[in-house]
Amino acid sequence: MSIDIKNNSSDDEEGIVVSNSRARKQTAAAVKDEENSEEELSKTDKLKKLSKQVENEKKMQELSHKEVINETGRLSSGNAKRNVNKFEESNEDNESSDEDEDLELKRALKKRKLDKLKAEKQAALDAKKKEEESKNQSGYSWEDKIQRPWDIVGATPNEAAQDQQLLNKILHIRNQKQSVNTTPLQRGIIRSLIIIIDVSQTMAEKDYRPSRFQNVLTNTIHFIQEFFNMNPISQIGVVSLKDGLAHVISPLNGSPKFHIDALLQLKHERVEPRGFASLQNGLELARGMLMSVSTHCTKEVVLLYGSLSTTDPGNIMDTVTALKEQEVRVAIIGLVAQVNICEKISKITNMSDNSYYNVAMNEQHFSELLMDRIKPLPLAEGSEFTLIKMGFPTRIIESTPSFCSCHSKLNRGGYYCPGCNSKVCNLPIQCPSCELMLILSTHLARSYHHLIPLKNFQEVPIEEVETGLISRLANCFSCKREFPLLKRSNSNTLLSTMRYRCKDCNQDFCMECDDLIHGILHNCPGCESKATL
Amino acid sequence: MENIIDNRNIYNNLNGNINTLNNDKLILKDENSSLLVLAIDLQQLLQFDEENDVSTIMKNIIVFINAHIAYSSSNKVCCIINDDRNGVEFLYPNEDEEDESTEVLNGDMYQGFKKVNESIMRKLAKVVEKHKEEVLGSSTSKKKRSSLAGVISCGLTYIHRILKDSISIRARMVVVTGQTLHSNIIQSHQYIPIMNCIFTAMKLKCPIDVLKINDININKNTAKSNSFLQQATDATNGIYLEINSTNGMIQYLTTIFYLNTVVTSTTIDNKLKINNSVDKLEIEINNEDNEDEDEEVIVTSHSDILLKPTTSQVDFRTSCFLTGKTVAVGFVCNVCLVVISYIPITLKDCPCCGSNFDIKALKKLKYWQQQESSSSKKGFIKKLSKTAMDQKNGGVGSSSATPIEL
Numbered sequence: 001m002s003i004d005i006k007n008n009s010s011d012d013e014e015g016i017v018v019s020n021s022r023a024r025k026q027t028a029a030a031v032k033d034e035e036n037s038e039e040e041l042s043k044t045d046k047l048k049k050l051s052k053q054v055e056n057e058k059k060m061q062e063l064s065h066k067e068v069i070n071e072t073g074r075l076s077s078g079n080a081k082r083n084v085n086k087f088e089e090s091n092e093d094n095e096s097s098d099e100d101e102d103l104e105l106k107r108a109l110k111k112r113k114l115d116k117l118k119a120e121k122q123a124a125l126d127a128k129k130k131e132e133e134s135k136n137q138s139g140y141s142w143e144d145k146i147q148r149p150w151d152i153v154g155a156t157p158n159e160a161a162q163d164q165q166l167l168n169k170i171l172h173i174r175n176q177k178q179s180v181n182t183t184p185l186q187r188g189i190i191r192s193l194i195i196i197i198d199v200s201q202t203m204a205e206k207d208y209r210p211s212r213f214q215n216v217l218t219n220t221i222h223f224i225q226e227f228f229n230m231n232p233i234s235q236i237g238v239v240s241l242k243d244g245l246a247h248v249i250s251p252l253n254g255s256p257k258f259h260i261d262a263l264l265q266l267k268h269e270r271v272e273p274r275g276f277a278s279l280q281n282g283l284e285l286a287r288g289m290l291m292s293v294s295t296h297c298t299k300e301v302v303l304l305y306g307s308l309s310t311t312d313p314g315n316i317m318d319t320v321t322a323l324k325e326q327e328v329r330v331a332i333i334g335l336v337a338q339v340n341i342c343e344k345i346s347k348i349t350n351m352s353d354n355s356y357y358n359v360a361m362n363e364q365h366f367s368e369l370l371m372d373r374i375k376p377l378p379l380a381e382g383s384e385f386t387l388i389k390m391g392f393p394t395r396i397i398e399s400t401p402s403f404c405s406c407h408s409k410l411n412r413g414g415y416y417c418p419g420c421n422s423k424v425c426n427l428p429i430q431c432p433s434c435e436l437m438l439i440l441s442t443h444l445a446r447s448y449h450h451l452i453p454l455k456n457f458q459e460v461p462i463e464e465v466e467t468g469l470i471s472r473l474a475n476c477f478s479c480k481r482e483f484p485l486l487k488r489s490n491s492n493t494l495l496s497t498m499r500y501r502c503k504d505c506n507q508d509f510c511m512e513c514d515d516l517i518h519g520i521l522h523n524c525p526g527c528e529s530k531a532t533l
Numbered sequence: 534m535e536n537i538i539d540n541r542n543i544y545n546n547l548n549g550n551i552n553t554l555n556n557d558k559l560i561l562k563d564e565n566s567s568l569l570v571l572a573i574d575l576q577q578l579l580q581f582d583e584e585n586d587v588s589t590i591m592k593n594i595i596v597f598i599n600a601h602i603a604y605s606s607s608n609k610v611c612c613i614i615n616d617d618r619n620g621v622e623f624l625y626p627n628e629d630e631e632d633e634s635t636e637v638l639n640g641d642m643y644q645g646f647k648k649v650n651e652s653i654m655r656k657l658a659k660v661v662e663k664h665k666e667e668v669l670g671s672s673t674s675k676k677k678r679s680s681l682a683g684v685i686s687c688g689l690t691y692i693h694r695i696l697k698d699s700i701s702i703r704a705r706m707v708v709v710t711g712q713t714l715h716s717n718i719i720q721s722h723q724y725i726p727i728m729n730c731i732f733t734a735m736k737l738k739c740p741i742d743v744l745k746i747n748d749i750n751i752n753k754n755t756a757k758s759n760s761f762l763q764q765a766t767d768a769t770n771g772i773y774l775e776i777n778s779t780n781g782m783i784q785y786l787t788t789i790f791y792l793n794t795v796v797t798s799t800t801i802d803n804k805l806k807i808n809n810s811v812d813k814l815e816i817e818i819n820n821e822d823n824e825d826e827d828e829e830v831i832v833t834s835h836s837d838i839l840l841k842p843t844t845s846q847v848d849f850r851t852s853c854f855l856t857g858k859t860v861a862v863g864f865v866c867n868v869c870l871v872v873i874s875y876i877p878i879t880l881k882d883c884p885c886c887g888s889n890f891d892i893k894a895l896k897k898l899k900y901w902q903q904q905e906s907s908s909s910k911k912g913f914i915k916k917l918s919k920t921a922m923d924q925k926n927g928g929v930g931s932s933s934a935t936p937i938e939l
Contacts, residue, residue, distance in 0.1 A: 039648035190867050295891070296867040347635055379868070385883065386894040387864035387876065389901075392851050394861075408826025420859035436862070441851040443762060444870045452725070478622055480688040512697065513690045521686060521727045521733045529620035531576065 092288040130380050166484065168256070169511060170496060187376040188298030190388070190446045191234040192252060193227070194286040195220060196303045199242040202279035202336070203306045208363050211465035212306050212335055214274045221260050221368050223374070228256040228373050230450075232428055235297075237289050238262065239282055243275030244311045246285040252293070254428060271453040277305070280312035280343065283319050285480070290328055296386045300329040302373050305342060306335040316341065322347050329377065376450055391418045391436045393427070405432045419435070449522035457514050465497050476510035478517075478525040483510060502526050560847040566607030566702050568695050570688040571598065572682050574710035579664050581713060581748060590746065591657060594709065597786040599646045606645070609702070611691050612653055615680040616660045617718075618667065621687050627652040677777075679718045681710065682726030685741075689733050696737065696893045704739045705771075707790055708762060711746040720759075727761040735843065740771040742790050747777045848921050854885055864898065876902055 033455065088117045094434045203213040237252040238259055243356060250262035283301065290299040301323075310316070323330060323345075330349040338359050346357040360366035393415035405422040406429060414425040420434040464470050475482055476499075484514040486495040499508040507526030509517065517524060571594060579589050598610050612624040642650070685708065734741050743762045758775060766773040776785055823908040853860050853874035863872045869886035876899055882889055 134757055187869070189870055295894070324650065385866070385868050385888040386891045387873070387898055388867055389862065389898065390865045390871075390872075391862045392849070392860050395849060400598055440849050441872075442731075442768065442849065444851070444865070444872070445725065446732065448725050448872060449729065476690075478621075478687045479694040480626060480691065481694055512694060516690055516693050516733075517686075521689060522729045523682060523686045523687035525621065525683050525690060527683075528686055529680040529727050530681050531617040531677055533614070533618055 016248065019495045058437060096190060099193075105528070106180060135185065140422060162185060166486065168500075187450050188379050189231070189233070189376055189450065190297050191231055191300060191376060192290060192293045192297045193222075193234065193300040193373075194237045194252070194289055195238055195281045196239045196286060196305075197249070198277045198304060198335075199271065199273045200275055200307050201241045201273055202242060202277075202308070202325075203273035205306070208335065214267070215363060215366070216304050216306070216335075217263055217267055219370055221263050222367070223370050224259050224263075226371065227374050228254075230446065231376060232446050233437070233439055235293075237286075239285055239289075240266075241277040241279075241282045242251065242273070244278045244281070246281040248285065248289070252289055254430065255426075275310040275383050276309070277307040279303075279305075279310040279345070280313055280314060280316045280319050283316075283323060283345075287319070287323055287326060287328060290326065296388055298377060298379075299326065301328060301330040301379065302370075303332040303342075304335070304370075305332055305339075308336055308339055316345075320345050320348050329356070331356040331373055332358075333366065335366065376428050376447075389436065391438045393418055393424075394437050396423075452523060454518060454522050455503060456518070457502050457509060460497040460499040460501050462497055465494055470508075474508065476513055477507040478509060478513050481510050481512070483508075507531065566605055566609065567601075567701075568609040568611065568692065568702055568704040569598070569601045570611045570704065570706040572684040572688045572691055572706055572708045573612065573614045573661065573784045574679075574684065574708065575678070576680060576718060577619045577711040577713070578709070578746070579616065579661070580718075581711060583745075583931065587657075587661060590651070590709070590782065591781065593782040593786060595601075595650055595653060597791070598649060600787055600791060601643050602649065607702075610649055610696065611686050611689055611695075612649075613690065613691075614657070614660065615684045615838065616664060616675050617680075618663060620680055620698055621683050622652040622656065622660065623687075624656045625649050627656065656708070679720045680725055681708075681720075682723050682730060684708075685730045689730060689737065689739070692737055692739055704737065705742065706739055707742045709744050709746070709750065710759065710762065710764075712759075713748040713750075720761075724854065725759055727765060731765045734765070736768045739769065741765045741769045742771040744772045744785065744790065745773075745775045746779060746782075747775060749778055 009106070020444070034113045040450065070159050076382070090199060162467050197216055199213060201210070203216070205212050220238070227234070227236065233251050235254045236250075236256075236259055238249040240247050240249050249266065250259045253259065266384040282303070286301045290301075293299055327350060330345050334342060336359070338357075339478055342398070343354075349355060350356045358369045360369055395413065395415055397413040400421060401412045403410055404414055404425040406426065408422045409425070411425055414423045416423055417431040417434060417436060419436040421430060422431060422433045424431065424438060428443050431438050447459075460470070465472055472485070473482065483498045486498060487493065498511060500514040502510065502524050505524060505526035507524075509526075513525075552569070573591075573594070575587065578590055579592075581587065594612075598612065599623075601610060602608055604606065604665060606884045613621060615621050624868065687707050695702060696704060719769070731741070742761075743759070745759060745762070745765050758773075763773050765771070772789060774785060774789055776782065850859060850861050851872045853863065854871045855865055855873050855877075858874060860872055860874045863874050865872055866877060866883045866885065866888070869883060871882065871885035876895065878899070880890070880895070881892075
């Protein structure tokens, strides 16, 4: 909003255009319910009124400035500057002691009236335009995200901006909540995943900053770190597609550092994207890498594809059927546009589930899509369950240093493999001598929240506050932040209670806490603090 | 007790170290403000007898809090307790400031202290009073559920809020808990919630320190260390300390737990030899060849120049779902991650989540198991299977470390 006003002071039309552009977004979202379009109009009007007020005030300030300068021009130049400074200060407090203030006010009032008339005409015109435009724009999925127009105008432009931020947050969280399914599913916790990165010439494009390839690399590094945080007993491999061939960047391995080092090396060597990408070669290589994986692991491929074409040595559908037979599940994230073959591949390998092919719209969306792949997939029907032999070593500290069997480095502590008594320095790891999987119980605990997800909190309905069931001013149960009061501008009714309630313990939480509790903590502080059974 | 004596020695040495460092221009810099969250497990502490009662503990804690506030004007404090009636309660910050008018403390006290101390004392007095009434009213020894994880969760959400609101603030949490001889508080359900708290603390980069006060009546041999909290300190790089009496508690608080904030960053114009071992960091200062190398060693964390009390033995082991014994080599279900130490001959489904296992894979594992048992310990498995069957019939469910129930 503050930007809008600056524009207004320089040019009337520009200001309207800016505010219109904002309104346009909202109308685009409100295509489906036409009723809201009227509200839109009223909102834009209000915006204009507000901006006009501010604008006029600014004009007044400018005028008075000029006069002061004229007056002080007679005096010495050194004093003039001081006076101007002083005047600026007084203007901030709205305490201009100028004699010509009355005149100024009259002028301003006249202008305001004129501007209002103009603005109303403009608004009527613009509204028509907007409607037309919104009809055209309705195809874009990102415009659908804002589901309802919110007629909030705060008292000052800053507040309005804050409100807008809050609203965006609410919408974001709502969207997230809808997508989160909390029914406990049997998930493949022990995963083996191949990341295929497109390094063809199309990846040199700069529409993702700094370039598609660099963006994908940094995102992949971040993804690998997060992936191993959430899935400590899983494995990852990285493959690149370049010059129509597929290369292994790093083989299937359970250590995040190993892959990140390999990717960082790519970055430091300044590998340039080149040639064409071959889907078939990449998938075949991934299939080969996943061939030796034992049956209790899930086999997954995440393909980050920037090209619109593929140069294959044979029929790609043969590869796809082979992948399906092997129960390899391919998820594809496109960077440019939807490609039919990608959709087909992901659909066939994911039991005709459409949601595993996504096209990123921008950098932010891309990283979100990639992070979605961290959560373990629900198990397919008929998949095998088995027991896996694992070792739970105890930690030891030695007085004299000894060599570890994994890196051959001298250190004074580590873990003894319970199977063969060789010393390793880091967990989780496959014992280098007896190939027993060595983990800590904490690693298992990492995955528990996938298995027992926390129930979603429900937004507290407005009626409860309005009818006085719960008090208007209250604090979040766990962080003691006051719940913000989001009011509609025209009436004094609340827009949203901004509280989210756990069904089990009936405690209310603020939005940030809800985010933290469901995103990271996976504990309900209210339920955990119950003292009785 | 051995542990504690060790710590004292360490701190004697440490004081010596600091003195020597001081002579060589030790510069302490702490530009960042710090948030201290005290999570007090009052539910446990309230069970203490007269000698180690809550008031002495809280007095010490208040002094500790004041020391923290006194260190920097931008330092913040949060104090949370759990009692066995209402659950979690914030002693400070106090959101309902109705009874500000009544003065509990001397009016001349520094306002920063006074505000915090009054809020804590007033609320605490209410809680303790209510507790006493309840104890008098009902003498039934009902089993109670520990709500420690709730306190820690609340503390973490508060830390999250403060970290979001202000720039360049570091947060840490000190958990004060206790153990009494006749405790009727169940703790086994706490494993998953506390684990979740640990991972959150790691993500927020907030160390969790633990001070556990053992009741005097407890024999030092029978005192069990809280392995969940031990793991918490281990994973978040915090300090775990057990003390057996509240005498001199303030010294532990101000030396061991206070240092975490004070010595955050130091620049030492001296040649330091830092011998990095897994747990201990030793510093040798060679004053002799000072002129040869004027390397500037920048130490970023207190752990680089101070020796923390280390808990050398952290119990990381899991226990078997069927027998409840600790496991060295176990079998993990790939669906629910339950750990069992052996495979009963009749096993077909997962004992926890009930998913059908693949017969071929099971056969292989059973074969391997047979070979193992025949080579090393004959008849061991049979015994185990018997106990397991008994337990199953008795309906004994999960043990402390395998609490999954789908």
